[in-house]
Each structure stands twice: as C-alpha cells, then as structure tokens.
Amino acid sequence: MPGQPVIDMRRLHRFFGATRAVSDISFEVMKGEVFGYIGPNGAGKTTSMRILATLDIPTYGDALVDGFSVINDPDRVRRRLGFMPDYFGTYADVNCREYLDFFARAYGLRGRERHQALSHVMGFTKLDGLAEKPIRGLSKGMKQRLCLGRSMIHDPSVLILDEPAAGLDPRARIELRQMIRELADNGKTILVSSHILTELAEMCDRVGIIEKGELLAVGTVAEIQRGQVTHCQIRSRVIANVPAFASWLEERDDVENIHVDGQLVRFSQIGDMPEQAGLLREMILANFAVAEFGIEQRSLEDAFMHVTRGVVQ
Amino acid sequence: MNSSDTSSSPFATGDPTKINADVSSKGSFWRAIETAIELGGERLNPILVKEGRQALKSKQFVITFTLLLLAGWVWSMLGVALLWPGVYYAPGGRFMLCGYFVILAIPVLVTVPFSAFRSLAAEREDGTFELLSITALSSRQIVTGKLGSAVLQMLVYYSALAPCIAFTYLLRGIDIVTIVFLLFWTLVASVLLSTVGLVVATITRARHWQVLLSVLLLVGLCIVTFTWTLSFVSLITDTQATAFDDVDFWLAMSAIMTFCISHAIMFVMIAAAQISFASDNRSTRLRAMLLVQQTLWVGWMTFFWIRFEAEEFLYVLVSVAAIYWAFAGACLMGEAAILSPRVKRSLPQSFLGRMCFTWFNPGSGTGYTFAIVNLLTLVIIIVVAGLTAELEGFAGARGNYDWLLYVTLVAAYVVAYLGVGRLIVVLLRQLGRVTILLTVLINLLLVVIGAAFPVFFQG
Numbered sequence: 001m002p003g004q005p006v007i008d009m010r011r012l013h014r015f016f017g018a019t020r021a022v023s024d025i026s027f028e029v030m031k032g033e034v035f036g037y038i039g040p041n042g043a044g045k046t047t048s049m050r051i052l053a054t055l056d057i058p059t060y061g062d063a064l065v066d067g068f069s070v071i072n073d074p075d076r077v078r079r080r081l082g083f084m085p086d087y088f089g090t091y092a093d094v095n096c097r098e099y100l101d102f103f104a105r106a107y108g109l110r111g112r113e114r115h116q117a118l119s120h121v122m123g124f125t126k127l128d129g130l131a132e133k134p135i136r137g138l139s140k141g142m143k144q145r146l147c148l149g150r151s152m153i154h155d156p157s158v159l160i161l162d163e164p165a166a167g168l169d170p171r172a173r174i175e176l177r178q179m180i181r182e183l184a185d186n187g188k189t190i191l192v193s194s195h196i197l198t199e200l201a202e203m204c205d206r207v208g209i210i211e212k213g214e215l216l217a218v219g220t221v222a223e224i225q226r227g228q229v230t231h232c233q234i235r236s237r238v239i240a241n242v243p244a245f246a247s248w249l250e251e252r253d254d255v256e257n258i259h260v261d262g263q264l265v266r267f268s269q270i271g272d273m274p275e276q277a278g279l280l281r282e283m284i285l286a287n288f289a290v291a292e293f294g295i296e297q298r299s300l301e302d303a304f305m306h307v308t309r310g311v312v313q
Numbered sequence: 314m315n316s317s318d319t320s321s322s323p324f325a326t327g328d329p330t331k332i333n334a335d336v337s338s339k340g341s342f343w344r345a346i347e348t349a350i351e352l353g354g355e356r357l358n359p360i361l362v363k364e365g366r367q368a369l370k371s372k373q374f375v376i377t378f379t380l381l382l383l384a385g386w387v388w389s390m391l392g393v394a395l396l397w398p399g400v401y402y403a404p405g406g407r408f409m410l411c412g413y414f415v416i417l418a419i420p421v422l423v424t425v426p427f428s429a430f431r432s433l434a435a436e437r438e439d440g441t442f443e444l445l446s447i448t449a450l451s452s453r454q455i456v457t458g459k460l461g462s463a464v465l466q467m468l469v470y471y472s473a474l475a476p477c478i479a480f481t482y483l484l485r486g487i488d489i490v491t492i493v494f495l496l497f498w499t500l501v502a503s504v505l506l507s508t509v510g511l512v513v514a515t516i517t518r519a520r521h522w523q524v525l526l527s528v529l530l531l532v533g534l535c536i537v538t539f540t541w542t543l544s545f546v547s548l549i550t551d552t553q554a555t556a557f558d559d560v561d562f563w564l565a566m567s568a569i570m571t572f573c574i575s576h577a578i579m580f581v582m583i584a585a586a587q588i589s590f591a592s593d594n595r596s597t598r599l600r601a602m603l604l605v606q607q608t609l610w611v612g613w614m615t616f617f618w619i620r621f622e623a624e625e626f627l628y629v630l631v632s633v634a635a636i637y638w639a640f641a642g643a644c645l646m647g648e649a650a651i652l653s654p655r656v657k658r659s660l661p662q663s664f665l666g667r668m669c670f671t672w673f674n675p676g677s678g679t680g681y682t683f684a685i686v687n688l689l690t691l692v693i694i695i696v697v698a699g700l701t702a703e704l705e706g707f708a709g710a711r712g713n714y715d716w717l718l719y720v721t722l723v724a725a726y727v728v729a730y731l732g733v734g735r736l737i738v739v740l741l742r743q744l745g746r747v748t749i750l751l752t753v754l755i756n757l758l759l760v761v762i763g764a765a766f767p768v769f770f771q772g
C-alpha cells in the first residue's frame with residue numbers, strides 16, 4: 001500500500017508485572033482506512049489503544065501517529081488524535097453544547113473556529129436538537145454520539161474508538177456504522193474495536209485479531225477468512241449411493257469430520273481451492289452422482305473462533 | 314441578520330459573526346460590554362469556564378450559598394436582638410463580626426478546599442481526567458483551572474456576606490484595616506488549603522485510599538477552621554491584639570505571605586506533576602522550587618536572627634529545615650526515573666551542566682543527594698554565620714557553642730534516616746514498584762522505630 005502509514009505500531013509491548021498485556025504487536029493503518037481490532041475480553045485491545053492515545057506508555061516498542069512517537073511527542077500525537085474510550089466520561093450538570101464547548105476550548109479552539117467546530121460536530125452527530133439537554137438525560141445511543149462528537153471536535157486525522165457500539169440498539173448501531181464510514185470517506189483514519197464482529201466485517205477495510213496480547217492475524221476480512229482456512233468445510237449432495245460415498249470419503253487422508261444427513265454430506269478437507277477441485281474431479285470419476293458441491297462460506301466470526309483459542313489473561 | 318434575533322445569545326446561534334454585527338448595528342454600550350466579556354472568556358482557562366458553569370447548577374453550591382445567606386440573615390437578626398437596646402449607642406461591630414466570620418469561615422475554609430479536592434478526585438474516578446489529559450491542556454492548566462474555580466467560589470461567598478460585613482463597620486467598634494486583614498488572610502488560607510486539597514486528590518487512584526484521604530482531609534480542614542476561627546475571633550474581640558503600626562508585625566506578615574505564596578505555587582506544581590504524563594520530567598521544576606523555599610527560609614530566619622539578636626532563630630531555622638528536607642527527601646526518593654528520550658535530550662549534556670544540575674533530574678538517587686546536599690549547605694551557612702557572629706560578637710552572641718552541636722546532630726539524624734530509607738527503597742525496587750506514598754510511609758516508620766527504640770532499650 002502506498003504512502004506513509006498514519007498509525008504505525010512497532011513491536012509494542014506492555015507488561016503489568018508478570019502479565020503480558022500486549023506482546024510484540026506490530027501493524028500499520030493507512031490514511032482513510034477503517035481498521036478493526038478484534039479480540040476476546042482481556043486480549044490487550046484496550047491497553048494497546050490506550051498506548052496509542054498517549055494514556056499509557058509501552059514497556060518496549062513504540063507507536064507512531066502521523067510519524068510522531070507516542071513516547072517522544074505525546075503532545076503532537078494528541079493534536080492529531082481523537083480517542084473514544086469504552087466509557088462515557090461525561091460531567092454532571094452540563095448540557096450537550098456546554099460539554100462539547102468545553103472540549104473545544106480544551107483543544108485550543110477559539111472564537112469563530114470553535115463555533116464552527118461545534119456546529120459541524122453537532123450537525124454530524126445529529127445532536128442539534130438536544131444541544132440544551134442535560135447529559136444525564138441522554139439515552140446510551142445519544143451519549144455515544146456525544147462522545148464521538150467530543151473525540152472529533154478538534155478535527156483529528158486519526159480516531160480511536162474502543163467498543164463504540166457496545167450496548168447500542170440495532171438502529172443506533174447502524175447509524176454509528178454509517179457515521180464511521182462517512183468519517184473514513186472524508187479521509188479520517190479509524191481504529192475501532194468491537195465484539196460485534198459482523199459489524200466490523202461490514203465497516204472495516206482491514207482487521208487485526210488479537211489474543212493474549214499477541215496479534216494473531218492481520219488483513220482484509222476476505223484475507224482473514226481465506227488465509228486461515230487450513231480445513232475447508234465442504235457441503236456435498238449425492239443423489240444415490242450415499243453410504244458408499246461416505247465410505248469412500250473416510251478412506252481419504254485429506255478428509256475428516258464426515259456428517260451424513262440424508263443425501264447431504266458435510267465434511268472438512270485439508271487444503272485450499274486446488275485440492276477442492278481435485279476432490280470434485282475424483283468424486284465424478286468414481287461415478288458418484290454429485291448434485292451439489294460447495295464450500296461453506298466462513299464468516300468473520302468463524303475465522304475469529306478459528307484463529308483465537310479463547311485464552312484470557 | 315434581522316433585528317429580531319439580536320436578543321438571543323450569539324453562542325446559541327453558533328454564528329460568531331453575530332457578535333461584531335450586533336455591536337456595529339446597535340452601538341450599544343452594554344452590547345460592547347457583552348462582546349468584551351465574550352472575548353475575555355475566550356482567554357479564560359477552559360476548566361474554569363466549565364467548572365463555573367457546573368458550579369452554578371450544582372446542588373452543593375446552591376445549598377451552601379443558600380445556607381450562607383440564611384445564616385447571615387439569622388445572625389443579623391439574632392445579633393441585633395442580643396445587642397438591643399445598646400445597638401443605638403454602644404459599638405457592636407466586633408460582636409457582630411465574630412458571628413459573620415464564623416459563618417464565612419466554614420464554607421471558605423472547609424467547603425471550598427474540599428470541593429477542590431473532590432473536583433480533581435472525581436475527574437480521576439469518573440475517567441474524565443483521561444479525556445482531559447489528551448487535550449491541549451497541560452497538567453498545570455488543569456490544576457490552576459480547578460484552583461481558579463475554587464477562588465471563584467470563595468469570591469461568591471465573600472460577596473454574599475459583604476453587605477453584612479459592611480454592616481459591622483457601620484455599627485462601629487471595628488476599623489476597616491482589621492476587617493480587611495481578617496478577610497485577606499482567610500482568603501489566603503482558603504487558597505492554600507485548596508492547593509493542599511488538589512495535592513491530596515492526586516496522591517492515589519485507589520478507591521479505598523481516596524476514601525481514607527477524603528476523611529482525613531475533611532477532619533484536617535475542620536481542625537484548621539476551628540483553630541483559625543478561634544484565633545481570629547480572639548483577635549477581633551481583643552482590642553489590644555493587633556499592632557498594625559508596628560514594623561515588626563508587617564515584617565512577620567511579609568515573611569508568612571512569602572511562605573504562603575511559595576507553598577501554594579509548590580502545591581500546584583506537585584499536583585500538576587502528579588497528573589502529568591508518565592514519561593514527562595516531573596521533578597526538575599519542583600526541585601528548583603524546593604531550592605527557592607530553602608533560600609526564602611534561610612533569608613527570613615537570618616534576617617530575624619540579626620534584627621532581634623536572638624539565637625533562638627538559629628534553632629528554629631535548622632529544626633524546621635531538617636523536618637522539611639526529611640519529608641522532601643522521602644518524597645523525592647520515591648520518584649521513578651522514567652523519562653522519554655525527548656526529555657532526556659533536554660537534560661544538561663556538558664560536563665559542567667551534568668555536575669551542577671544532575672541533582673535536579675528525576676530519580677530516587679538524585680532525590681536523596683539533592684535533599685542531603687541542600688541540608689548540608691544550610692548547615693554550612695548556619696555554621697559560618699554563627700561562628701562569625703560569635704567571633705565578632707553580634708546578633709546576640711552568647712559565647713557558647715551549644716547551637717553548633719544541635720545543628721550537627723540534627724543534620725546527622727536526617728542524613729542517617731534518609732540513608733536507611735533509601736537503602737530499603739533500593740531493595741524493595743528489586744521486588745516491585747515503590748510509590749512516593751510508600752517511600753514516605755517507610756521513612757515515617759523508620760522515624761517511629763528510631764524514636765521508640767530508646768524507650769524499649771531503657772525499659
């Protein structure tokens with residue numbers, strides 16, 4: 001991919017005593033990309049995101065935002081970065097406008113610039129109608145919008161969103177997803193973590209799977225789905241002689257886990273597309289009446305389950 | 314823009330051009346004032362603006378303010394009733410001021426400093442501090458914003474009771490200088506206590522420690538308020554107590570004022586250092602401030618020693634300095650020398666620079682050396698000054714050298730205790746993380762053991 005990466009994680013390590021929260025994580029995110037960060041609870045997602053947001057320092061390694069190190073240049077990194085943590089972080093006794101106005105001031109926006117940023121963010125997050133409403137009266141979805149607005153009030157080039165869709169209803173999720181995609185289309189680089197893998201699959205250009213502090217896989221959703229396939233799940237329908245067909249499969253070294261359901265036979269084959277093509281040819285040459293032969297498409301969830309081992313620190 | 318919407322806030326419309334447009338179209342004086350305030354507001358610390366908005370809506374402020382007004386009103390009625398009928402001819406200002414002072418002292422010396430503590434502690438508990446720390450605000454701005462908000466609250470409380478205090482002057486029996494003196498020093502005390510509250514808020518993030526610290530702080534504030542109120546009430550009622558025409562009185566006030574200012578600045582710096590980014594240089598400025606305080610202390614005490622020709626000042630000077638450096642040394646030894654490469658590059662690189670300024674760099678070892686070197690420097694100054702005075706026969710020289718033994722012993726105790734503390738910290742660091750709080754507790758424990766040892770040994 002051309003150009004300098006906007007987010008560059010370089011052999012990032014973070015230890016808490018004997019616990020290796022993050023261990024040797026490296027990946028790059030390019031401008032305008034939405035990068036999904038997937039992993040079970042306690043995998044090290046939040047820790048690595050906090051390091052990127054300059055809220056923590058790595059034990060070893062470094063992370064760069066727009067070429068600036070989170071250790072050496074935290075101030076420059078902060079100007080380029082908006083962080084939305086997995087908690088709201090709101091104040092009592094302030095309304096939406098006051099909340100955003102405070103953060104706009106805190107990011108050094110003055111006068112006209114601040115007013116414009118406020119109206120832009122309130123428009124983008126569709127909070128215009130709720131400007132004078134106290135934050136404590138907002139629904140969870142509205143609070144998430146407000147927090148997204150806060151993270152982008154200073155027009156950062158990078159957004160780090162930690163579990164932004166957690167606890168939202170389907171409509172709010174869809175709206176949030178649309179907003180994230182729109183931000184990416186406007187050139188923002190976005191690192192987003194989520195447990196809702198189907199959503200990540202829809203909005204992310206690339207994903208990284210992390211478990212026990214280690215990055216297990218990085219790539220596009222398709223690459224992840226494809227690249228991790230060492231056992232391909234195949235579904236085949238033969239219209240006659242099913243027991244013989246099952247026996248024939250059992251004799252093969254590259255086939256296992258055979259399940260017969262009437263004419264439908266499911267099994268897993270070791271190998272990729274050429275091996276599947278070879279198997280189909282052999283089935284036909286063996287005179288089995290094959291009416292259907294297909295690979296059962298793996299979802300991101302399947303890939304995730306396959307890549308990870310469910311190990312939590 | 315039509316004239317119908319000029320009454321609405323420019324902020325509410327989100328159109329900044331409206332401010333100037335309104336001024337030019339109407340040319341109203343008040344509009345110009347509003348614009349000036351709006352522009353002035355742009356330069357204010359964002360924390361102050363936010364806290365001001367929050368405070369005006371918070372229940373705590375509304376309740377405290379209402380109670381203050383109510384108490385002022387009740388005391389006005391009750392005080393006049395108690396003075397009746399002498400209120401028409403006898404001076405009753407002092408009597409009434411005592412009551413108003415007690416009413417004012419509680420919110421200003423307890424509520425405001427505790428609110429400052431809670432305000433910063435709550436930011437850390439609710440996670441909003443993390444959001445603040447990644448903005449363009451520096452940790453110093455965050456702390457000064459909180460302090461500014463506390464000062465704003467103090468001024469509101471002061472203004473609420475201002476008519477009542479003016480009323481005491483009208484009742485005669487109290488002069489305006491005494492009233493201003495009382496209010497000024499109470500304001501200074503409140504600011505100082507608020508900075509202490511801010512420091513306490515940054516000591517720990519653990520919830521159970523926070524609860525303990527908040528209780529200790531509240532108890533401490535109540536004790537200070539009680540002592541303060543009692544002292545000032547006796548000052549109000551004793552017509553001979555104040556000596557405003559005495560030069561020495563004002564010299565003493567100036568000395569106290571310099572210490573209050575330097576301590577307030579140092580507490581702000583400590584709080585800011587505590588909440589700053591882990592790889593920032595948190596120590597050098599603080600150590601420079603410690604040096605300033607040492608210079609102030611030596612300067613004032615030497616001045617008083619020579620002026621009053623009283624050797625006792627030497628004992629006070631060295632005793633307070635020993636306690637000061639023992640505590641400061643304990644805190645400095647708890648520092649971790651984590652610095653980013655950028656900060657490391659900013660440290661002195663030349664041989665001379667490293668020789669003179671390495672002790673200002675963060676770290677447990679440099680902290681110990683810094684404390685000891687400062688204390689020993691102070692001891693050398695005292696010894697040279699004391700011997701000169703004895704030989705030349707000035708500044709109350711008595712021809713005995715007991716003070717020399719006292720100064721040497723006190724310094725030796727501090728060096729020894731801090732040295733043992735440092736060794737323990739070095740050993741513990743091999744096992745895990747040692748915080749500043751733990752280092753202070755270790756040193757405190759050593760002092761307690763050292764003090765108790767002779768008792769058990771003799772027993």
